[in-house]
Amino acid sequence: MKIGVVGLPGCGKSTVFGALTGMPVETGYAAGSGKANLGVVKVPDPRVDALARLYTPKKTTYAEVTFTDLANPGGAAGSADRGGLDRATLNAMRDVDALCQVLRGFPDAAGAAPDPLGEMAELETETILADLEIVEQRVARLRKDRSDPRELALQERIQAHLESEQPLRSMTLSEAEEKSITGYAFLTRKPLLLVLNVPEEGIGEAAPDDVQQAADERGLGLVVLSAQIEMDIAQMEAEDQNEFLESLGLEEPASHRFIRAxxxxxxxxxxxxAGPDECRAWAVRRDTPAPAAAGKIHSDIERGFIRAEVIRWDDLVAEGSEAKCRDAGKLRVEGKDYVVQDGDVVHFRFNV
Ligand SMILES: Nc1nc2c(ncn2[C@@H]2O[C@H](COP(=O)(O)OP(=O)(O)O)[C@@H](O)[C@H]2O)c(=O)[nH]1
Ligand SMILES: [Mg+2]
Structure with missing residues (x-):
């Protein structure tokens, strides 16, 4: 999974990126202009840890999230020169599975008060305009060559929706329509997670009502964190990390909350x-049928899918082995219509 971190210059993108990845980053308005930071984070999963204790495998592999800290648009943008997504940033945004917008919740270096709702509206407008540009080109082309009236009707509906200043997230599409537009990588259709970056004093507090309400109305996720301090924590040794978190009254680093969100x-x-070679977690979309989930591991397994042998992870840990689970009736044999559940330990049988 790839997540692109976006937001206005100075909102704290690079600092949030540092907090999520534990990587050293340059911060400040001018820092890293024109260059994006890239980092990979392992998704913490106690179930994988429990399976690894059982099998002591050669390899333990967690699911991964890739973060891109999208550079501020060209040049050294100062607080007087805000906003404006350039081409390169827009293209990088099209390339990710989800967007994370950082909202500045602290007074900036010049003392300007935070305006998270304004920042949210600004990015919304800019991404709506970027999507509109794409759909207008497509509509013009479809009108000219008259090749596909159904596609034209859909694109016109999309255009009307964007012209009413609504992101495409709020548009209802059939499964087939959804599929037909994936190639356009519309920015306002991408899942969006908001991060309100608050000052240290605000750590552990809930988001202000107006910000929470704006997120709820749009159906967006919202995580409140204090990026500066979380970045410092993320760069500490594990031992110091726990002690420091405790002293702040935090149960876990922000990156864990963020990944769950x-x-x-x-x-x-x-x-x-799970097995003696490897214990591993795979991120799959909810409601994925077994063969497609198998395809995450290898396309051959999807193609030659015969059946899935499924054990709940906690049953496996409690019984101590696959054989014991089989004897205890805790191993289920499932076919191609089975929908994989969170925490299923799966063993696929397939033809080669
Ligand atoms: N007080 C405070 N300052 C922050 C926080 N997060 C970022 N900053 C500062 O705000 C400035 C801009 O942050 P940066 O991460 O570079 O923003 P970017 O332009 O969006 O990448 C830097 O000077 C940071 O040190 C925070 O949580 N609290
Ligand atoms: Mg930056």
């Missing part, structure tokens, strides 16, 4: 595989 937003669940 992102999983929820993208409707992802963990499918597990």
């Amino acid at each position: 992102a999983y929820g937003l993208l409707d992802l669940i963990a499918m597990l595989t």
